[in-house]
Amino acid sequence: MLQHIRLFLISMIEKIKEQEKLSLLLDPPQDQREAWNQEVLSHTAQFLNSLDHVNAYYQNEDKGAGILNYDLNDEPSPLSELLQGLKSHIEEDGINPASGGHMGYIPGGGLYPSALGDYLAAISNKYAGIFFPAPGAVRLENMLLRWMSRLMGFPETATGNLTSGGSISNLIAVVTAREASGTKAADFHRLVIYLSDQAHHSLQKSLRIAGLGEAQLRYIPLDAEFRMDSQVLKEVIKKDQEADLIPFIINASMGTTNTGTIDPIAEIATIATENKIWYHVDAAYGGFFKLLPELEKEFKGIDKADSITLDPHKCLFLPFGTGAVLIKNKKALYQAHQYTADYLQDLIDVEEEVNPSDVSPELTKHFRGLRMWLPLKLFGLNPFRAALREKLLLAQYFHKEIQKIPGFVVGPEPDLSIAIFRYIPENGDANSFNEKLIKTIQDDGRIFLSSTTLDGIFWIRVAVVIFRTHLKHLDLLLEIVKTEMPKILKS
Numbered sequence: 408m409l410q411h412i413r414l415f416l417i418s419m420i421e422k423i424k425e426q427e428k429l430s431l432l433l434d435p436p437q438d439q440r441e442a443w444n445q446e447v448l449s450h451t452a453q454f455l456n457s458l459d460h461v462n463a464y465y466q467n468e469d470k471g472a473g474i475l476n477y478d479l480n481d482e483p484s485p486l487s488e489l490l491q492g493l494k495s496h497i498e499e500d501g502i503n504p505a506s507g508g509h510m511g512y513i514p515g516g517g518l519y520p521s522a523l524g525d526y527l528a529a530i531s532n533k534y535a536g537i538f539f540p541a542p543g544a545v546r547l548e549n550m551l552l553r554w555m556s557r558l559m560g561f562p563e564t565a566t567g568n569l570t571s572g573g574s575i576s577n578l579i580a581v582v583t584a585r586e587a588s589g590t591k592a593a594d595f596h597r598l599v600i601y602l603s604d605q606a607h608h609s610l611q612k613s614l615r616i617a618g619l620g621e622a623q624l625r626y627i628p629l630d631a632e633f634r635m636d637s638q639v640l641k642e643v644i645k646k647d648q649e650a651d652l653i654p655f656i657i658n659a660s661m662g663t664t665n666t667g668t669i670d671p672i673a674e675i676a677t678i679a680t681e682n683k684i685w686y687h688v689d690a691a692y693g694g695f696f697k698l699l700p701e702l703e704k705e706f707k708g709i710d711k712a713d714s715i716t717l718d719p720h721k722c723l724f725l726p727f728g729t730g731a732v733l734i735k736n737k738k739a740l741y742q743a744h745q746y747t748a749d750y751l752q753d754l755i756d757v758e759e760e761v762n763p764s765d766v767s768p769e770l771t772k773h774f775r776g777l778r779m780w781l782p783l784k785l786f787g788l789n790p791f792r793a794a795l796r797e798k799l800l801l802a803q804y805f806h807k808e809i810q811k812i813p814g815f816v817v818g819p820e821p822d823l824s825i826a827i828f829r830y831i832p833e834n835g836d837a838n839s840f841n842e843k844l845i846k847t848i849q850d851d852g853r854i855f856l857s858s859t860t861l862d863g864i865f866w867i868r869v870a871v872v873i874f875r876t877h878l879k880h881l882d883l884l885l886e887i888v889k890t891e892m893p894k895i896l897k898s
């Protein structure tokens with residue numbers, strides 16, 4: 408009998424060893440790691456060194472479908488083959504967000520040290536969702552949030568979260584406002600949200616996700632420069648109060664996505680305070696311009712907000728996947744997100760640091776603080792200020808220069824780093840002409856721009872956001888426009 412058990416154990420150990428042999432492949436030794444590192448580093452070096460000569464936009468016929476030949480199977484593949492697939496079917500397809508020529512939508516960043524930060528985060532794989540398993544990681548993320556709070560003039564008691572982007576930040580702000588209002592579902596249809604039609608659509612999306620789809624949206628008209636008209640806002644709130652509705656959130660844009668326009672932040676702050684309405688400032692695009700002291704006037708009143716959305720993957724030039732939200736009302740933030748809930752709320756202030764998982768829909772999360780902290784520490788803040796100032800000046804430069812080409816008109820002087828322009832032909836439909844113009848620029852590919860419609864008018868946008876966008880890119884754009892114009896006019 409004993410003999411039988413002994414044999415069984417031996418065969419079991421043999422089986423374990425056999426599996427271990429294969430599973431050890433998941434933990435390659437140093438020489439294998441070094442070989443891979445070298446291949447990846449030479450791939451990325453080639454990518455980065457070629458940025459000056461490659462397109463900002465590629466239009467391949469198969470639209471990346473070649474990557475489907477790399478579906479998963481049981482056998483291993485060599486790294487060189489996979490990197491080749493990445494290059495041909497992903498990197499050289501669609502928009503190239505690493506290129507300084509990308510000025511469409513709100514472009515991204517991709518600071519090199521952020522990639523190293525992600526590498527470090529993935530290697531140690533610290534569990535940054537909760538203080539206990541990773542106190543240092545949580546402290547680092549909260550330190551970054553406190554820095555952003557100070558930058559915005561928020562008190563030390565404000566809390567926040569490093570999110571995956573501005574949309575989740577807006578969602579966290581909306582559900583927190585919902586908890587703070589104390590409104591029950593039966594009254595959701597009486598809630599009113601004040602915004603302009605230039606507000607980012609992630610706000611409406613957040614309201615729907617937050618169960619507030621029945622709430623009423625009041626689109627406050629814009630003045631001639633696309634800013635929310637605060638006088639009308641005041642009157643509309645008064646009417647709603649008289650109609651027994653519940654003014655709930657005012658959303659102001661610190662830089663609209665369309666035109667980079669800044670709503671009258673301070674005037675709206677006064678209205679929100681007087682009427683005790685949750686004041687949300689969506690500063691996803693514009694927030695980090697606060698690093699520039701010369702913009703102090705534009706940011707006046709942002710410290711009066713109840714919540715602010717920021718997007719380090721926009722104007723702090725980080726790679727995609729990092730947003731932030733700052734919230735003054737810690738209790739409501741916890742009420743909305745902490746699951747182990749109400750009976751623990753007295754413990755909140757006993758904890759040394761806020762657990763990210765208590766203030767966000769996430770539990771396990773990417774330790775995204777490292778990709779933000781590393782570049783900010785390595786470079787210091789001054790190059791960031793210079794890059795932001797450069798972007799503002801480049802947008803102003805373009806706004807001036809494009810007007811020198813006969814037939815071109817522009818939108819208002821840019822508040823931040825987005826300018827809009829269009830061509831008015833002597834005869835024929837202006838909108839369809841500008842549609843042709845943007846198609847021509849996109850077909851050329853060296854510069855990528857996108858368009859928008861304001862009051863039925865088709866505008867082309869130039870959004871200068873990428874840290875690699877410099878004077879030469881704006882000059883190239885002007886040159887492309889000058890060369891292509893006569894061809895379009897003749898066609």
Ligand SMILES: *Cc1c(COP(=O)(O)O)cnc(C)c1O
Pocket residue numbers: 513571572573574575577607609660662663664689690691692718730
């Ligand atoms: C980009 C943007 C968002 C959405 O942010 P994501 O990071 O794309 O989720 C929200 N609001 C404004 C004003 C934006 O510019």
